[in-house]
Amino acid sequence: MDRNQISKWFKNPGKMANKYSFHVVYFCTGCGIIEIPPSITTRWDAERFGIIPVATPRQANLFLITGYVSTKTLKAIIRTYEQMPEPKYTVAFGSCPINGGMYYDSYNTITSLDKYIPVDGYIAGCMPRPEAIFIGVTHLWKLIDMDKADGYKRYRRDYKFYRANQEQLFKELGWPPLFKDASL
Amino acid sequence: MKILSLFISPLLALIIGLLFLGISRKITAKIHWRCGPPVYQPLIDVIRSFSQKSISHGAFFDFGIILSLSSSVVLIYFLPVGDLYAMTSGGLIAFLYLMLLGPFGIALSSAASGNPNSSIGVSRKFLLALAYEVPLLLVLLTVMTHYNTISLVEIVNIQAGTGMAFSSWALVLPGIAYFLILPAVLGVRPFEIVSAPQEISSGPVAEFGGKHLAFYTLQHALQLFVGLALFVNIFLGGGTLFGLLNPIAGTVWATILGIIIFLVKMFIVLVIELFINAVYPRFRIEQAMRYLWKWPTLIAFVGLVIVAILN
Amino acid sequence: MNEMSILDPVLLIAIPLGLAFLIPLLGLVSKKIVRWIPVVGFLFNGIVALLILPHVLKQPIIVKIGGFVPPFGINLYAGSVGMLLASLIAITGFLVSIYAVKYITKGAEQKYHILFLLLLTGATGVVLTGDIFNLFVFFEILCISSYALVAYLGTRSGLEASIKYLIQGSIGSSFLLIGIGLLYGQFGTLNMADLARQIVDYTEPSVFVSMVFMITGLGIEAAIFPLNAWLPDAHSSAPSSVSAVLSGIAIEVGLYAVIRVLFTIFAVSNFFIFFMVLGVLTVLIGEMSAFAQKNIKRMLAYSSIGQIGLIVFAFSISTQLGVAGGLFQMVSHTLGKALLFLCAGYMIFRTGSMEISSLEGIGKKMPITALCFTIGTFSIVGLPPFTGFASKFMIIRAALANGELLLQILIGLVLVGTIIEGAYFFKIIQTIYFKGAHKTDNREEAPVTALIPMLILVSFIIVIGMFPNIIDKVLQPAASELLDQVKYIGSVLG
């Protein structure tokens, strides 16, 4: 692991620290959350990678969407995502957020999450095992290294698009736009 | 020495505090049969927090956390680490009051955010503080009465002559009482009621992100340091070890060794504390208050009565 | 004597008496002039009394009616006590009669003024006389005119109060007369000084029977505790101007008579402990009864009982200080209570009800009256810088001077009474100023003829309260006169 490479730390401490200190929003969106407890406890011990769950998005930099996203949950997800400080990363977990999975024709489950918030990576499977989470995280490290985990930048850039999609789904969002000067 | 400690003390305290945070995470993990993060993980977290873009609920939101951290640093100046201390003015009373300022700053800051969870957390924080202050005040008063001084430095010096405070049997009971309330002072399980991430989204710090969180983490580290160091100073004789350093007293080595002894003592206390921390679940606030007002208070009170009669 | 021939104490009795009987005649001339006759009469009386007052401080004036030498004829004894009270009566009478000019408009006006004049004549006679039967006669004048005045309005309550007063008062007069008869039977004289001289040498205890009868008889008028059942009725049902005089003058004159009988005629010494307890009891019962009242005049009446108790207590200490304090308390009670009744009169008149609750917002409606009322209550409760404080100060000083435990306990109880008194008076003040909605009623101030006496009383209260030395010069000789029986006998009998 390159968290022991001092030179990288000096070059860009923020990026390195972001990589090795994932604070995950511990937000139970769907059935996938059942895979989180084994991954953070004794068996798989996510903490050795610096991954710990936190209770509030203000302190987090990683958002795990664990499982299917119902319309109602989506509202909270958007809200939570917007409240996370930048830089922030989103990883969708399981097949449902990707294309709806087994709920592909459900009336109250959204089929593609990235219409509403930007997603930096997907972990496919139903359910993916904890090992898959760690693989996903290592991929995310690489993406961060290459500056390709730019979901939050996209969100800022394409805010009008996302907001339009959000408003289309929900008639009333209940909070003002996050960015005032965002352009398509 | 004082001028020197003005610069050294806070740095030392910050480093040791963060290290202790890391160590405690590591040891807890080991107790849980996990591998655990590296001991410098808290530092990474702090750096990450600094790199993030935080939100602010207004000037007072910022001011509170700055005040909190600053006052914790000032607190360090009052705390003799071995021979290292910068200020004595006001003694233990001023120290007690300054201890207050840290949580107070955080409380102001989180209340200014207007987060409901923060409010609940702050309310719990003050209640918990009230709960453990009762035995804590009794303990500190016992010590001050026993040594008939209000100066922390003097208490340490007297102990240096007589060995640890524990060796004076009159102070055994207060020592036990302090040890019982130490988790509450440090705010760790089973008294992790204030932050309680699963219940109230980290409570007071629910709205802290980015640099606010970083400051909070530093403050937390200092708080840990202060809590342990106070115990070491008052009951374990500070940076002395049964007159071991007497032959080389006054030299630089004595100072350095004193600091090391001090840190070792702190470490031992921390480890013992962690065993409790790692295996216990969390109290509810009423349970905590009831517990703290029952056994530790009783023990501390008996200790005070004994000391008062002895004098 | 020659240079002060105008300043004859007889005039104090003769002028009002004469004017009283002149009223029907003058009434034929003009209805309006009748109203001003008492004013003129008491103005004259006041001036005369105040002019005589400095003279009697050194040497009492003995007036021998018809030129008979004292033990045989009737004499007036214008000592400092007598003149103090006479001037008080004259001044109060003067102020109340000014008040009455506009206040008494209904009913038999002429008769009111006659009775009013007679009432105060009787009072003046009582305080000035040196003859015990003469005292009875004046007393009856006072009583009968007050019976009639209580019923003056002819209302249900007035009549009821009046007949109750009458029945009790007549029994009292009869007892007084029995006492006088017994005394006369034993000593064959009616002159106070002569009686006193003989009683000093008289060793048999049988004289106490007459004393007991006299005290009971006078005590009814003086409203000492178990004998005061008539007082709240009478004082609350009478027209306010009458209540002012009854509370301010009548009961105090009665008390004066009791004290005169006890001190001068019988010169009792170890009987006072009884009166002390009685006084304290009167204080407590009066104040406690007043506390629960809903009717303002009734409350004031009960408060008078309490004040009388305090005066009785002060006199029973029977030291120079105590008696002076009692006299001072009399003065301050007269001023204060007269003021309160006068204010209450117009307050009731404007609101049309005697209920305390109906006084809400009156402070806005009649600011000056309300202010006067407030100052009156402060004085009665005994708050500085008003007279009530100075007199209370003197009484407490007298009570504590001896260092007796009993006195200390009793003064404690008296102070408890004061606290209760404070509680209900302050409640009224709150009602006047602070209760009720913020009304924007027009101001309906009492007429000038009512305000002038009130303001004069207020100024008396404040001035005497701040500079009690003014009155202290009169009080000290008065007290020593009451206490010094030998001197009294000497000055009358030569």
Place this chain on the structure above:
Amino acid sequence: MNILYDYIYYAGAFGLIFIGIFTMMVKRNYIKVIIGLSILETGVNLFLISVGYISNGTAPIFSNPGIEAKNMVDPVPQALVLTAIVIGLAVLSLALSMAIRLYKHFGTLDLQQIKEQRW
């Protein structure tokens, strides 16, 4: 017998006083109370007269030089009684006139029922 003879007037006087007070105390009718009052006053007057009375005495007039002063009836109590009678009359007439008004207002003369003024 002599004692009784000496004090019979006193006994009578106090008897009347007692009757008067008793009447006033127990009778409910106002008129009867007034009667009691009048009996009381009569008793008092009798008492006053008897104070000055000397049995077999003469009028206190020095018309005859043979009359001794010690055998004279004391004139003062008689003067007193005269005054007292006048006063009593005044009170009585006032009381009776009030009785009329009382009846007009209350429709009764029963004093037990006329108790609006209390406490």
Place this chain on the structure above:
Amino acid sequence: MSLELLIMFAFGGAFLTYLAGKISSKLRDIFALLCSVALVVIVSSLYKVETTITLYNGFFGMPLSMRLNPMAWFFAIAIVSSSALVVLYSMSYMKHRERTDYYYFMLLLINAAMLAIVLSGDLVSFFISWEIMSWSTFLLISYNRNAALPAGIKYIVMSLIGSMCMLVGIISIYTAFDTITISEIVQHMATATAGYKLFLLIIFSITFGIKNAVVPLHTWLPDAYAESPSPFSAVLSGMLTRMGIFGFLLIMFVMVGAENSLHMGRGFFSYHNILAWLGAITIVIPTFIAMLQNDAKKLLAWHGIGQGGYMIVGIAFGTSLGLAGGIFHTLNHAIYIILLFLSVGAIEYSTNGLRDLNSLGGLFKKMPIAFLGGLLGICGLIGIPLTNGFVSKWLIYKTLILGKAPFLAFATLLGTWGTILSVYKFLHNLYLGQLPQEHQNIKKTPLAMQIPIVILSLTILVFGILPGLPLKSINAMIVSFGFTPLTVSIWGISSETGTLNMINIFSILLVVVAIFWLIFQAARKSTAVDQYDNYAAGAAIPKDKYNYTVEFYAPFYRMATPYLRDIFDMLYQKIARFTEFACDNIRKIYTGYVSDYIIYIILFLALLISAQLKWSVF
């Protein structure tokens, strides 16, 4: 400038203000302000003047006199300055109220009376001024009508009890020593017996205890504070209640003398020790009761009682350090409690009389000045270092700990921690947290209300950082009581057992805060968000009917409510109810039946006869 002029100015100013109000309200305001400022000028010009004058010999030949000494000056300057600030504040606060003439008249009269109290050189003028103060206070407490009326009655009844006790004490002194001049009493006191001194101490302690609200005698205070108009609450709590402390100083250290009053009784059962314990109880119980209050002013009122306890403990302990602490705390308390009441008053003004802690919140953005006042006020109240409250509390703690009274010290410290809880609730529920929607557009705080708040806030800091300023004149007072002087310097206090150097702490804290502020600024800039952008499990915070400040310490309420009741108040209520019952029934002896009355007459006759037979008068 002579004392006569001062007193004339004070009383005359009050009357003239009332008359000026009849002409125009603006004239009255200006006149009142000028008057109070002039008093400040006169009093401060009398600094270090010691003089005695006789006003007149009118009261039964007793000389009524005035005297000025360090103690009197200290209290006088506090009174006149607080009065000036409050008058300035009232100019805006009372603008739209009715009966303002009356309000100003009473306010100035009370201040004049307080001035006369502290300057009086003899006990009779002391008593007269005391009573003028009492009844005028009553008249002003009742000003707000409704709930204020029972509060006023409660106040005046307890006050009357106190003054009756004092009257007895004064007259007993007069009887015993034949003088009322304080300086002469001091000389005579040497000849008095210990029992008599104890009697004096106790009877005066009742009076001053009632005024200073020492615990069993405190029950008038919460209602009175809460129900009077806020500026007057400030005067009431700041100076008027503390006349009790002045009284304690007068009786303990001036009249009876320290060497007597501190050696009265033995061991625990000595006068000053019991007084100190009463003080300790006064600290703890009211402070914890304050935690349960939901009315901002009532909360402050309970703290007013509690803080009074510190002063009592300080002066009852009777060392020069403790005495300095107690007296200094009196001044400090005056400063911060006036500030707090003025801040609450500002809120009341802006929200149209709202002071319920459960329905306010988030006002710090709307009313920054009031918030500043509230914050510094509660800092002073807690005794956060660098505020004035810290210094005085430090002195008291130190006295107690080094004086071998750890239990008293424990009570005082515990009281402080209770204070933190309840005042944080005060601050939080008023100023911090969510701003309710209906208070988004509240009235602005006028300038005349802001100025006193700012001045007092600065004073808190100045006295906290440079405590030597007031401590010097307190030191002079202590010396005049016959204690050893303290070594006071401008920055604090030094003694052989530890020093307090506030400027030291201040400068270090300042530097550290500056450093961290720079770090904070250097770090990534944060985005400003509004109060509705808050994390609440992903849900949007509703804008209406959303107030979570209700029941701030709910768990504690559940635990403590059964135990934390004001038993003394309940006891007094019972006594009052019993008295009312007794009063209502005792008048039933006046039955309305004439025959009963005649029986009374006969009974009285019988009683007199039996009394004669018992005592045999003749």
